[in-house]
Amino acid sequence: MKYILLMAGTQAGVKTYRAWSKNDIDSHMAVLRRINKELTDSGEFVITEGLAGPDQARVVRGLKDGLPVTDGIFPESKEFLLGYWIVDVKTPERAYEIAAQICVAPGPDGRPTNMPIEVRQIMSRPATS
């Protein structure tokens, strides 16, 4: 069963992250790298991606005069996807365990970020698609 672990944050949250020291970012990334390696070793890793900052986000709704209608204004409360992992695991509980490991990755001064991680199943699709 494939699950996606979504890390999301508001624009305010992203600004806080950008203020982290280089050491704090390095320690955080070292833990994420270790988690990726463990998932690769266990055969559960599918993919991970990180997204560009919310300031570049656009919402597109259809075409007007042959051009896409874009909008870059969002409510302050909007949660932007920052990145995700897809894992292939036997049970949802195992996906939750992995999410908990990501949640306690170190933040400023080595304290866990306690970043909540949304866990959702990826839909299987018909063989014809």
Place this chain on the structure above:
Amino acid sequence: MKYILMMNASKAHWDAYATWSKDDLDANVAFMRAFSKELKEQGVFVATEGLGWPQQAKIVRAGKDGEPVTDGIFPESKEFLAGYWIIDVESPEQAYRIAARASAAPGPGGTHGSMPIEVRQVLSGFADLGI
């Protein structure tokens, strides 16, 4: 440049989708398949996934001993990721044009959709960052 095109929807929108007729669902799925095929033919397709229903979504935090603590209660306004495409294109404008096509996926009764599609660049990724 890789871009992600995201479909986000509140639970109310998901509930409305669940009431579509079989014909409407079939037309929508047929559009999505043709769209992915078209992206592949253009050589810009990287990946697409559809996510499970929001009712199954859990927010996970770590407890005191690092064990997972799950919560399935979300504010009504929460937008749930419904699915995404990742495309590899030359410019953001090309990504917006492709997003506009996805936005027009057919809705109930064959209506011309205007679903909002959020477009963001995908960073070079952990692998490229040497992580």
